[in-house]
Amino acid sequence: HAVVSAQPPTLFTKQGVTMDRSISPTFQVPAASLKCFISISIIVSIAIYDRLFVPLARRITQKPSGITLLQRIGTGMFLATLSMMIAALVEIMRLKTEKDCGLVDTPNATIPMSVWWLIPQNVLFGVSQAFTMVGLQEFFYDQVPAELRSVGLSLYLSIFGVGSLLSSILIYCIQKAIADNLNRAHLDYFYWLLAGLNLAMFILFLHFAKGYIYSRRTV
Template sequence: MEDDEFVSRDVGCGEGSEGLLRLLPTWATCLTYAMVFGQSSTLFTKQGSTLDRRIGFRDFNLEVPPAALQVLISVSIVGFVPVYDRILVPVARKFTKLPSGITTLQRIGAGLVLSLASMVAAALVEMKRLRTARELGLVNQPEAVIPMSFWWLAPQYVLSGVSDVFAMIGLQEFCYDQVPDALRSLGLALYLSIFGIGSFISGFLVSVIDKASSKKTGESWFSNNLNRAHLDYFYWLLAGLSTLGLLLYLHFAQAYVYKGRSAIL
């Protein structure tokens, strides 16, 4: 009797390990999303600190703190969730015949695409900001306000928020639903680890690039004088890594078989 118990435990352990290993390709390819996710509270804020953040009418003007621009992400999430639930899902359901409209992996993939788009938008806005600083002779005036409205940053914040509705919720569902039933808590830990490790990789990249660019050109991509820095280069780098991650994600997602089903994607 005891031998039978040991055998069943070994099989359960093996099945649990196999169930977690099936998630690793998706977990690894979503690290680039986590790297992009971290920029909204760091480099996006630094960008915003150099722009004209005044809002108001006539004699009344209010200057928005740079960190407060992150509210655009929350607003876009709150505004898009009803659109997703009430419009996109019912429309998709007519074509796919799925109760959820689209599969979890398709939802994550859409989020990765939007995350990539947010990086492209951020890079283009930063190029515009640097060009404006050069044209107006503000390159060596780090405290000067670039005559560009902070609303230029709205697209990258909004795209970041909408991508969270797809990717973040999709990842949470995927990691919770696709692990063996006995390891649900471990599945959520796996989900959270994406953002922890993604942030660590992002910080490591910033550190390495900061040292390398300072030695090569004498001016870091992340110089305290943002008018001489090159955040746009870093954004393009993240966009490139996101593209690579998206391609790998699509490759693995096409071959993925959901737990208890034979459907692909």
Template sequence: MATASENSKKGWVVCSVNQVEEAKALLRLGPIWITCLVYAIVYAQYSTFFTKQAATMDRKIGSLGFQIPPASLQTFISLSILIFIPIYDRVLIPIARAFTNKPSGITMLQRIGIGIFLSMIAMVVAALVERERLQIAIEAKIVDIPEATVPMSVWWLVPQYILFGIADAFTRVGMQEFFYDQMPKSLRSVGLALYLSIFGVGSFLSSFLISAIETLTGENGQGSWFPNNLNRAHLDYFYWLLAGLNALGLIFYLYFAKSYVYNRG
């Protein structure tokens, strides 16, 4: 039998058992990583289109006429996370533990799946709210006056922000824990890189999707889904599309998550 030194002289690559196991562990995470990208695509919307919607709505507080900045609504995501985490840790986990007999209550993959489902619900709510905003703009006859304020309170957007915050508490924390825990100790930094790359790639895919839809819907002189005048846009269609993609991604995620065998090493 050829020795390792003889094999290296012949140009063969000799891998240790640990290297093979590390490669296998990395490949096993691939399907989960890919199916989590849909969540990242949806997550990219709260800092873009949600803020643009808020800028067109009534943002006054009280009789003094003070208007809150549109981007300030993003604080509801952080607030919902801060409020929900203690509830999750002190209430939901003990209840789940009583049913599952697991110290963690639910598994890491179950936690991610719940977050993906909640993000889908958030997009459904966002689509319904946007449909209502467009209808109010039509009734107020300001569709072609983009600088006019739609007589609809900006607080209508708060539920979708809160849902995103709760979804974040499930998914982001679950993904960080999963990709760190399921990698061999020598590759745990790679696991964290995989977790972070989901949101980087997801943002890129979101931009690509928007560009593709704008090109397709704007052909032959048709109205694009994303014109500068948001009252002529169809963000509700886009949100429904994202909800559908999220549902499809969730189906594939559940398939791969069900067959995934945890690394107990």
């Protein structure tokens, strides 16, 4: 999941650079600014989760937190997988558009496809982060002994550090294709790979989560 988390600042932005970002004849949306939809969706998702979802889930499950911490983390992992699938489908559309327009070998040309097509994958990714990141923070804070809580939070941050490192390695392996011509890089294959890996990790997560015994009754 942490590898997936490293994609919006890199490949999502690379996609956006090649697409039509015009709002007016004199202004273009910076491709990197689409990340604001991630932040907005995180804020909105957390508010909806706390104000609407938790009270409703609490009535059903009779748990103070509505759902368990691991269920929250697992939900985020599943949504992140869907985000990568959507990213792959959008990339397939982008590649088809540039092929139909004869722009395959013109990497610096703007493809007549709106950059707003990237919003769904960014929004869904933001929602997944609201579940996963907050869930991990709560898990490492709540489930470790009090004297080791600072270590637990460090472990939480290290997960995303390792994910960024692995993402860098993967991108290094394909960077020549990306640097030379994004239109021939087939990022859709890469997104499908990430979706498959994340789905496999999600299944493993479910397996181990079933046997986990919480150290407190409040979760």
